[in-house]
Amino acid sequence: MRHVTVERDDWTPWYERTKAELAQLAQAEIHVGILSSAGGELLKIAAVHEFGATIHPRNAKNLAIPLSPRARGRSPRDFNDLWTYDNGEDRFLVRDKGKTGLEFLYLLLPSVTIPERSFIRAGYDGNKDLLAKACENAVRRVVLGELTAEQACHNIGTAAVAMIKKYMRTVQPAKGSITLASAPGKTTPLVQTGRLRDSITYEVTGL
Secondary structure, three states: OOOOOOOOOOHHHHHHHHHHHHHHHHHOEEEEEOOHHHOHHHHHHHHHHHHOEEEOOOOOOOEEEEOOOOOOOOOHHHOOOOEEEEOOOOEEEEEEEOOOEEEEEEEEEOOEEEOOOOOOHHHHHOOHHHHHHHHHHHHHHHHOOOOOHHHHHHHHHHHHHHHHHHHHOOOOOOOOOOOHHHOOOOOOOOOOOOHHHHOOEEEEEOO
């Protein structure tokens, strides 16, 4: 019987390394979205968009919905020349504009129902195939020794964040909604200042 002498074993180190990295990867969790580190205000805004909500006034009879760029980010109390205009169907806060015109600054409503504009769940559902490919590519690179399990997780998380941010720009205002963002030439409801979009991130746990 012939004796086989192993002069160089490249397979065993590769196998042990790959086995350990894949085991670590299997235990990892990647959380994508508006995370707790974003703070309570952004978490609340994200939840309203993701699931919808009905908002009622707290210290007034009506909510004042901005209709003009001049009213955006300001309270009716910031103006000293507003008066109520009732056209028989809706009530507005307006002010005189010239001799015969009116400037409509706010729409008065007893409550506002914000429709669901899911961007995390819908962004995932609309990009399942792309995300699956990103995961497959990351695992393949781990097997080839190009990435560690941790690096693979960061690659997947980065890809998921990019997909959701891209999806946010496709969400259109609900039919019949009256918002400044839904006016012609304005941006989409989910991307007005970019603050919500820029807060989307990921974190890796379990490694």
